[in-house]
Amino acid sequence: MIRIEGLRAGYGGRDVLAGIDLRIAPGDMVGLLGPNGAGKTTLLLAATGVLPPSAGRVSLAGRDIASLSARERAKLVAVVPQRAESAGGLTVRTVVRMGRYPYLPFLGGYGEGDAAATKAAMTAVGVAHLADRRMNELSGGEFQRALTARALAQDARAMILDEASASLDMARKMELYGLLAARNAAGTTIVAALHDINLAALFCRRLIFIKNGRIEADGPVAAVFTSQTLSRIYETEILVIAHPKSGLPQALAVPAAPAAGAARNAPGGPGGSGGSGHHG
Numbered sequence: 001m002i003r004i005e006g007l008r009a010g011y012g013g014r015d016v017l018a019g020i021d022l023r024i025a026p027g028d029m030v031g032l033l034g035p036n037g038a039g040k041t042t043l044l045l046a047a048t049g050v051l052p053p054s055a056g057r058v059s060l061a062g063r064d065i066a067s068l069s070a071r072e073r074a075k076l077v078a079v080v081p082q083r084a085e086s087a088g089g090l091t092v093r094t095v096v097r098m099g100r101y102p103y104l105p106f107l108g109g110y111g112e113g114d115a116a117a118t119k120a121a122m123t124a125v126g127v128a129h130l131a132d133r134r135m136n137e138l139s140g141g142e143f144q145r146a147l148t149a150r151a152l153a154q155d156a157r158a159m160i161l162d163e164a165s166a167s168l169d170m171a172r173k174m175e176l177y178g179l180l181a182a183r184n185a186a187g188t189t190i191v192a193a194l195h196d197i198n199l200a201a202l203f204c205r206r207l208i209f210i211k212n213g214r215i216e217a218d219g220p221v222a223a224v225f226t227s228q229t230l231s232r233i234y235e236t237e238i239l240v241i242a243h244p245k246s247g248l249p250q251a252l253a254v255p256a257a258p259a260a261g262a263a264r265n266a267p268g269g270p271g272g273s274g275g276s277g278h279h280g
């Protein structure tokens with residue numbers, strides 16, 4: 001679905017990506033992980049044709065991205081960007097409906113099918129009740145969900161999400177990734193950059209770790225989500241345990257120095273089981 005060869009890209013003449021080679025198969029669900037400033041957003045911007053590469057090439061569904069029109073590209077890939085665009089005074093419904101533009105007939109307007117797809121997308125991410133609200137009057141999480149609804153309405157073959165869950169609470173994260181997993185089961189390729197490595201381990205099949213503009217680890221969750229790999233990539237001690245319900249790996253960070261709350265909050269400690277918790 002997405003093929004990246006020798007990709008170098010960056011800003012102001014300085015390359016951030018040091019030559020990335022990557023293939024994402026149709027129907028895969030991939031988590032893109034790595035420390036702050038690693039190059040995840042840069043990779044996604046270059047992979048979607050927003051940031052011109054300084055070297056290498058990107059193809060979508062077998063076609064060079066540079067040869068695709070904006071409409072053709074939009075039918076192949078829908079993007080949920082990390083940086084809040086200025087959607088200003090536009091309503092949520094208007095922004096979500098913009099996802100339908102690749103299907104607009106020549107000189108025609110939006111039809112009933114577009115209205116239905118817009119409504120279905122807003123309902124799916126739980127922003128239907130905000131349809132008439134302006135984008136600049138939304139909370140961070142609502143704003144992110146509106147942009148996700150726009151990408152859903154776009155009904156593209158792949159969805160690329162850059163930190164689309166960053167402002168979401170735990171329940172909304174589960175909802176969003178459950179929704180993405182359902183889309184993926186229906187055939188949509190999903191690539192999501194995120195910092196929540198545990199969320200990635202629960203929902204993605206393949207994890208790609210980027211660090212300093214290079215791929216540091218890449219493989220099925222069970223192969224790469226290990227204490228050794230995570231500790232090396234994030235340069236801090238990380239333990240991996242099995243999720244008690246699903247058995248999937250989950251990470252626990254270990255504070256370098258005893259955490260202030262450790263004694264107080266430990267079972268048996270003054271604030272632990274049996275204690276009332278907050279004393280003064």
Ligand SMILES: Nc1ncnc2c1ncn2[C@@H]1O[C@H](COP(=O)(O)OP(=O)(O)OP(=O)(O)O)[C@@H](O)[C@H]1O
Nearest residue numbers: 011012016034035036037038039040041042043195
């Ligand atoms: N518009 C820009 N102009 C100049 N440098 C930039 C720009 N955007 C990003 N960078 C730099 O490029 C590098 C990679 O940034 P990028 O946003 O791709 O990282 P990231 O892995 O997505 O980080 P994060 O997890 O913090 O979002 C960083 O050093 C960053 O400072």
